[in-house]
Each structure stands twice: as structure tokens, then as C-alpha cells.
Amino acid sequence: MTEHCPPPPPPAFAPTPDPLTPSRDVTHAHFEAGDQIVVLKGIAGGELWGDAMRVVAPSWHTPTDEDGWRLRDATGGAQTYITGHPRYLVHLSRRCPDCLIHLRAMEDHLLPKYAGQDALIDCGWYTTTALGQLVHIADIRRGQ
Template sequence: MPDTPPTSAFAPTPDPLTPERDITHAHFRAGDTVVVLKGVAGNELWGDAMRLVAPSWHTPTDENGWRLRNATGGARSYVTAHPRYLVHLARRCPDCLIYLRAMEDALLPRYAGRNELINCGWYTTTALGELVHIADVRGGR
């Protein structure tokens, strides 16, 4: 993943939706372009855009995940992530649009009028190259 921008003084901001999001591995396909939402920039949500490469076991959640390629490279060009972290970027599917709108409703009012990039501090990357939401971290990993 590219270097993460500094976290806002207000972070970590509670993530009201991702930990309980019910989305299956089969919702996505290899080749899909997705975004992992990480915060707010101005009046928009922002995150890392990536392409799904192949199915991959996500050890932190003990569930089927996806191997992702970040075209911009950085410290981690490839990571593994759980499907609930992902939102279709190139395809307008109803499930992802509902989640995206709900995240906008939950976050944008909180940071209204602020123009800086705000990293909400939801994700970390393990030594094994697995993207992990703070709600999914087990045993301090």
C-alpha cells in the first residue's frame, strides 16, 4: 500500500458500517476494480483504488478474501483483504452503492467544512501483507 497520509487528530473515527457489512467473497470477481475507503477529503470519501487479482485466504478473519494489486505500488503493491472492506469502483452495483451512500451519510457531516485529507485510521497492514480493519484485529496483530 502507498504510504498512508497522517491520521487526523480526530481519528480513529468509529466506522459504523464496515465491521457488520454482510458481503460475500462471490460478490467480487478477479479483474474488478475496487476501493478500500479510508477517510474523507473535502466533501468526498477517499481510499485506495486497487484491482482484484485472485482469491486468497484472509488469516485475520479466517474467511475467503481477495489478493489486491495497488497499481501505484508503494511499500505494498499486493495485499490480501476481506470482501467487506471493498467497494466496486468501476461497476455500479446496488450493494456497493448502498454501502457507499451509508458511509457518506455517516462521515461527511462529521467533517463538513474541512478541506484536508482525513485518514480515519481504520486499517493496518500485517507483516504477512494482509489488510486488517481495526475491528478485525485479533491478538494484537
């Protein structure tokens, strides 16, 4: 007798568009080696949630053909080091005006959509390429 498992339930929420990060104008020079940053990925318990990392070294970001940063995830995981574009990053180690403005805009955009939700919600904005590069869905090129 073959046992059939029921299909997995659909996700509670469809991915939420992120119109702010792809158009964010932040230069490579905005971050420095040693900075602690977060890559915002969604909502958890009514607050923004993301992956905290440390900026390690300059690195070419192949998916965008622009200067990027090599990032280290101190908690390890499947990949301890990845490369990300500066517009994906928000300072944790210092309170700079640009990052605070971006953080507030993200809160204003996302928090009302998930008011009252306590679950961790990954908005599905990022993927990691075979080259270990963090790529926002708005930056993915065909054939990659």
C-alpha cells in the first residue's frame, strides 16, 4: 500500500514587493570594512527582521556589475561569506542618516501590511547565487 502525504499548505503570505531597496542610491564608500550591518528580509513580531553581518572587504558584485562588499555572517550557516551590493545593507554599528531614513521607509512600507502578525515573515527579496553573491530579486539577470 502506498501512503500519500497531503500537499504542503500554501504560504501564509505572498512575497511583498520591495520598491525601496532597488532604487536606493547609496555608494560603495558609505560602508567600511568592520561595519556591522543588516540585510533586511522581512518582519518578525511586528519589527523589521534580517541577517546581521560584518563588512569584511571590497568585492565586485557580479550580478549588478558594481562595487560590492564581502560580508561575513558570524553565526555561520550554509555560507559564512557572501558578497552584497551596498544598497542592500543598513548600518547596525552606527546611526547614519541614510540608513535611518531607509529603515524608517521600510517600516512605513511593510509594518502596516503585517500588523498583528507574530510569525517570522521572509518577504522573499533575496537569493544567493552559485558564486556566493546575495542578489535582490530586482537585480537578477536572465540566465543567472
